Amino acid sequence: xxxxxxxxxxxxxxxxxxxxxxxxxxxxxxxxxxxxxxxxxxxxxxxxxxxxxxxxxxxxxxxxxxxxxxxxxxxxxxxxxxxxxxxxxxxxxxxxxxxxxxxxxxxxxxxxxxxxxxxxxxxxxxxxxxxxxxxxxxxxxxxxxxxxxxxxxxxxxxxxxxxxxxxxxxxxxxxxxxxxxxxxxxxxxxxxxxxxxxxxxxxxxxxxxxxxxxxxx
Numbered sequence: 091x092x093x094x095x096x097x098x099x100x101x102x103x104x105x106x107x108x109x110x111x112x113x114x115x116x117x118x119x120x121x122x123x124x125x126x127x128x129x130x131x132x133x134x135x136x137x138x139x140x141x142x143x144x145x146x147x148x149x150x151x152x153x154x155x156x157x158x159x160x161x162x163x164x165x166x167x168x169x170x171x172x173x174x175x176x177x178x179x180x181x182x183x184x185x186x187x188x189x190x191x192x193x194x195x196x197x198x199x200x201x202x203x204x205x206x207x208x209x210x211x212x213x214x215x216x217x218x219x220x221x222x223x224x225x226x227x228x229x230x231x232x233x234x235x236x237x238x239x240x241x242x243x244x245x246x247x248x249x250x251x252x253x254x255x256x257x258x259x260x261x262x263x264x265x266x267x268x269x270x271x272x273x274x275x276x277x278x279x280x281x282x283x284x285x286x287x288x289x290x291x292x293x294x295x296x297x298x299x300x301x302x303x304x305x306x307x
Contacts, residue, residue: 107301113285122272142276170242185267192248193246
């Protein structure tokens with residue numbers, strides 16, 4: 091896997107926060123700024139969506155992104171493309187080396203199908219996304235349920251088998267690993283720091299993450 095370390099220091103960040111396990115987070119990152127997500131304790135799945143801050147109907151698109159780079163997994167050099175086929179962010183540093191864009195977000199329905207009927211009530215990323223939309227006003231923008239689309243799972247390991255099936259495996263990240271992106275437009279970032287207790291991708295143990303932003307060169 092291709093990994094690249096960043097030249098940015100946390101001491102010079104204009105934004106720096108520790109975000110608790112299992113909770114949603116919303117923030118706007120401006121064009122040219124550098125946005126970093128740190129996997130503080132390792133193997134934490136960070137379910138993330140991006141929206142054009144000026145027009146939320148334009149949002150991250152897994153199909154445009156995969157088509158543009160000709161590969162399934164996200165890492166250094168990947169440009170995250172919008173539903174309008176425009177660059178939203180570019181991954182410029184990555185010490186993990188692989189991030190999933192196929193597995194989607196956990197929900198009460200998927201928890202029931204994948205694990206057991208008694209898991210239906212459990213806290214999920216879909217719930218987090220909906221809570222953020224309902225409570226925060228999403229940075230002053232009018233988001234709706236239909237705006238929650240296919241997401242990125244940073245630090246999550248979802249291999250594709252030779253038969254074309256997806257499997258959810260042990261994570262390949264570790265404490266302190268991070269991914270860093272340069273915003274190519276003003277974007278609203280919507281994160282569910284996954285509360286999943288049944289998935290080996292986060293070692294059955296949701297943990298905090300860190301978000302940092304720099305103004306860029």
